[in-house]
Amino acid sequence: MQITIRELAQALNARAWGDQTMLISGAAEPGQDQPGQIALAMTPKYAEALRPGSAAILSEGMDPEAYGLAAAIFAPRPRLVMAGLTRSFDPGPDIAPGIHPCAVVDPSATIGADAAIGPFVSIGAGVTIGARARIASHVSIERGTQIGDDALILNGARLQHGIQIGDRVVVQPGAIIGGDGFSFVTAEESGVEEMRRSLGKRENFTPQSWERIHSLGGVEIGDDVEIGSGATLDRGTVRATKIGSGTKLDNLVHLGHNVIIGRDCLICGQVGVAGSVVIGDRVVLAGQVGVSDNITIGDDVIAGGSAKIFSRVPAGRVVLGNPAVEMTTRLEMDRATRRLPRLAATVAKLQKTVTDLIEKA
């Protein structure tokens, strides 16, 4: 795949400089670029390694002549340019069009036009696969699940029965959608119920075993969603677990049963969301955040890395820490805790001073 500097600039909606007919076949870091690759040098520091006669992406205000470049493209917002640039050069996965002879497809399944289905894929009864969808090797899709147009389901993903997936969704390798919820109940009040009622005190220790609550609901996933490698999204108990359009989930994220997530959220690596949590639109949960069951997180909330959320978070709030509180409060608390050993010493000394003072008085 080769395109000219002119075509690339047009694809990126950006301004080109120099030899616009130069052919480009990929991108690299400055100094590591092979002939035909464009170097990414959006900061002066990166630009130091640029090679004369090469092509580069620069930020506005940088001077291509100073680096002796043959051609350049100017990026008004560098990371946004990266989106267009990497899309232009991504060859994508290798899945041959049509159905691989080593796939097992139920005769009642509907496969969309120009779909590609790899080896060792199993597709159950009543499944619907959209047009141009690509299903990589070793994927299983169970009874009645529906997958939208242009979806990309990568190797070994598990789509259990009764799942709905929108258009252009990307499911990374090994993601598991629609496992059963973790929902168990004891015949009498359990230790957890007692502890929540008493805020930590326990008196009753009768042995009991757990009855399973089965998961009858499915999972509904909107359009343009991304599900990370090894993420696990449990089905709902009675109604479906839901992910709004445009939301992106990173690797090893865990969503419990009945969780509802809004649109355009970012749920980062290893986040865990317990059952029946409701999350608004444009929420960002950084890596390893945890959310307790049955709580609500408003629109536009941002939770910093490893924040542990035990209670409702109002819209627009930025939270941090364990337990999660407003970020500015948490930073103050952390500073004060770091000085706490010194504070304790100050208090001890002060106490002595006052005792002396009283004795003298």
Place this chain on the structure above:
Amino acid sequence: MQITIRELAQALNARAWGDQTMLISGAAEPGQDQPGQIALAMTPKYAEALRPGSAAILSEGMDPEAYGLAAAIFAPRPRLVMAGLTRSFDPGPDIAPGIHPCAVVDPSATIGADAAIGPFVSIGAGVTIGARARIASHVSIERGTQIGDDALILNGARLQHGIQIGDRVVVQPGAIIGGDGFSFVTAEESGVEEMRRSLGKRENFTPQSWERIHSLGGVEIGDDVEIGSGATLDRGTVRATKIGSGTKLDNLVHLGHNVIIGRDCLICGQVGVAGSVVIGDRVVLAGQVGVSDNITIGDDVIAGGSAKIFSRVPAGRVVLGNPAVEMTTRLEMDRATRRLPRLAATVAKLQKTVTDLIEKA
């Protein structure tokens, strides 16, 4: 699958009211119920959306006539009724009886009566599969592993060699049982050993590489255990890693080598238990709890969300926080930490007052 209100009430061991011949084929939330579905309205708030002429599950004390219902079933303990109800209506996975032609089964394996084995399943030498066990697509079962009667092993689960699994065990998709333990040793004292000995001080930085300790032990899993999607349970070094009967593990739980867990425990999402930990009966570890290696957790312990357990926990204790301490202590500490910046200001002011007092004196 259709059953009458009378049959459903009997299955739930609950009292029926109204038209007991009404046919029910599923359950739904009030207002979202289709004809033939029973609405789940165990609290007055949920009951508001009930439709006249429909059937519902109510709590004792609620009045079916007030909602204009045609039939009702009374739930003495709502979540317990949910267990029976959802079991009644769960169609379960689609695995055709017998061995799928696209499965690879070693001739020395023993397959129980009425077992169902899906496509792309591989079963190794000397494996034993119990009666009526169901093995979904893409599962691998290695040499000598034994699976009990009525077990359900879902798609893509990995059961390595020498594993023993009891009756009625459910393994969710992608769970990995019997990977090698994470056990490495250096020729001389390692930095970790030095740091543990010195409580954080280090002097010796000689480069060393890691020798692998192989895992010869297996994994032994009792009856009625559930293993969540993507959970990883490592095999033991010399003896087996063990899970007692009735214990439930949620998604992405990680158990290190040699871990022993008792009966009827709940180990929630993303919990990590390091090597050689011993956990008693009826222990509940909430989501994202971490347990350091080689420690003991007594019977009936409950650890709150994200508790990080670094030392022995006596039986019956409720713990919370990082590091985990008794929940009541932790809540006090958290309250005091929130007030800490104010406390520091109070101390500073007090110090000034006392200084002034001394100067005046």
Place this chain on the structure above:
Amino acid sequence: MQITIRELAQALNARAWGDQTMLISGAAEPGQDQPGQIALAMTPKYAEALRPGSAAILSEGMDPEAYGLAAAIFAPRPRLVMAGLTRSFDPGPDIAPGIHPCAVVDPSATIGADAAIGPFVSIGAGVTIGARARIASHVSIERGTQIGDDALILNGARLQHGIQIGDRVVVQPGAIIGGDGFSFVTAEESGVEEMRRSLGKRENFTPQSWERIHSLGGVEIGDDVEIGSGATLDRGTVRATKIGSGTKLDNLVHLGHNVIIGRDCLICGQVGVAGSVVIGDRVVLAGQVGVSDNITIGDDVIAGGSAKIFSRVPAGRVVLGNPAVEMTTRLEMDRATRRLPRLAATVAKLQKTVTDLIEKA
């Protein structure tokens, strides 16, 4: 597999005692040893259960005659002896030499001499598999990926396109190498960018959606690396994500795009490392550690269990807690926090004393 006590002692580079012709076929804990197994009794406590007439591994200074042993091997460093011993008796996975008839191998792939490839393995175009490499069932290896000599890739592992894996690497079941990075950008400044700039304050809540930055880089893994069950290693954006030789990753570890890890590190269970982090040599991150994006961790750093690292850590540092600070500082802070409710009471009392003093004065 049977070897004599003499051969075993030679393999372990250790001293033998007693009947050196005794045949050994495995190892067990004392009291659980079957005939032909050697008991592991490196501490006097374990040795109590030793059976007269059996063989055991002892620590230097222990007396084999006192336990009535027939043979013994002395372990100068017990865990190091465990490495050799368990290696001697590990039968390893069952993968028949050659290519299983139910594998799908692209004709352009190169398979090394004496490699073993199991059932339901798919191998893409241009893939290279080293000599004596063993690929277990259900593994997928995509276009152009290279695997070194003597590598062991266990069941259901996913090796996406353009990955390089060194010699003697072990990939545990279900590990995913080369999923796409979690990298998204908004057209205008996002909430996260605003929050980082303002340290927690937000004013702009314009709805925006996320553009995907594709991952063009691969993953480069050195020699003698181990990757745990269900671990996820994302590919780089432009250059490769890199793991140095001798480094070991445990189960469910998550490495973001562009991460660079040095040699001989131990990255324990459920650790999460965000994008573009650079980690030195011989670093140990204990279970559930989290590392924020774009930071640097020096050589020989040790981070204790669940440490959350938000900023640069200099070489040789031992850190702990959330946020991670030096371990000795953290232990002091934790002790002081535990006494904080008492300190607050002391201050309140002191304040009253001083007020009384002033009123009297």
